[in-house]
Amino acid sequence: MIVGVLSVQGAVSEHLKHLERCAVETAAVKNIESLNKVSGLIIPGGESTTIGKLLDIFGLAEEIRSRSLQGSLAIFGTCAGMVLMAREIMDGIKEQPKLALMDISVQRNAFGRQRESFETELEFYSFDSSLTAVFIRAPLIAKSGPGVKVLARVPEGIVAARQGNLLTTSFHPELTDDLRVHQYFIEMCQNI
Numbered sequence: 001m002i003v004g005v006l007s008v009q010g011a012v013s014e015h016l017k018h019l020e021r022c023a024v025e026t027a028a029v030k031n032i033e034s035l036n037k038v039s040g041l042i043i044p045g046g047e048s049t050t051i052g053k054l055l056d057i058f059g060l061a062e063e064i065r066s067r068s069l070q071g072s073l074a075i076f077g078t079c080a081g082m083v084l085m086a087r088e089i090m091d092g093i094k095e096q097p098k099l100a101l102m103d104i105s106v107q108r109n110a111f112g113r114q115r116e117s118f119e120t121e122l123e124f125y126s127f128d129s130s131l132t133a134v135f136i137r138a139p140l141i142a143k144s145g146p147g148v149k150v151l152a153r154v155p156e157g158i159v160a161a162r163q164g165n166l167l168t169t170s171f172h173p174e175l176t177d178d179l180r181v182h183q184y185f186i187e188m189c190q191n192i
């Protein structure tokens with residue numbers, strides 16, 4: 001089983017290092033050929049508009065969508081990745097490209113300038129101790145559909161959720177030493 005990291009823009013190498021530390025085979029996904037080899041795909045943080053445009057240019061958006069809808073690809077979107085996975089982006093630019101896979105409404109840059117970048121402890125579903133979460137110009141899930149399981153919250157709203165083979169976090173689990181969120185995703189990929 002190979003777990004890939006979308007490698008068009010953003011925090012790619014940190015995710016690859018975390019996956020390697022979890023002893024799973026990894027791939028940098030840049031085109032359809034590399035996408036076809038993976039059972040799971042991490043969409044990293046970065047700039048969602050840029051990543052979305054590049055997904056379209058490289059012809060990856062349609063392939064990711066159809067593999068996900070067929071149930072042959074698990075996806076984990078962090079931060080900008082969450083924005084791309086959302087069915088609704090509440091305050092995106094007019095032509096914000098998106099994959100629109102998850103039944104969530106996401107607000108971009110939801111913490112404003114005061115809390116542009118911060119770290120906090122939170123409870124994550126099924127983990128037996130709290131998790132340190134790093135937020136950088138992070139989005140929030142403002143609304144979620146009935147098929148979406150909430151995995152973590154902060155006082156402002158939902159920051160981690162799962163819907164079938166889709167996982168998303170507002171924060172960056174690749175930026176701490178804690179491997180538990182990546183391990184959780186790897187288990188999802190093993191069940192694909």
Ligand code: GLN
Nearest residue numbers: 045046047048079080137
């Ligand atoms: N604010 C960025 C966006 O909406 C995401 C920031 C990040 O991924 N760290 O694209």
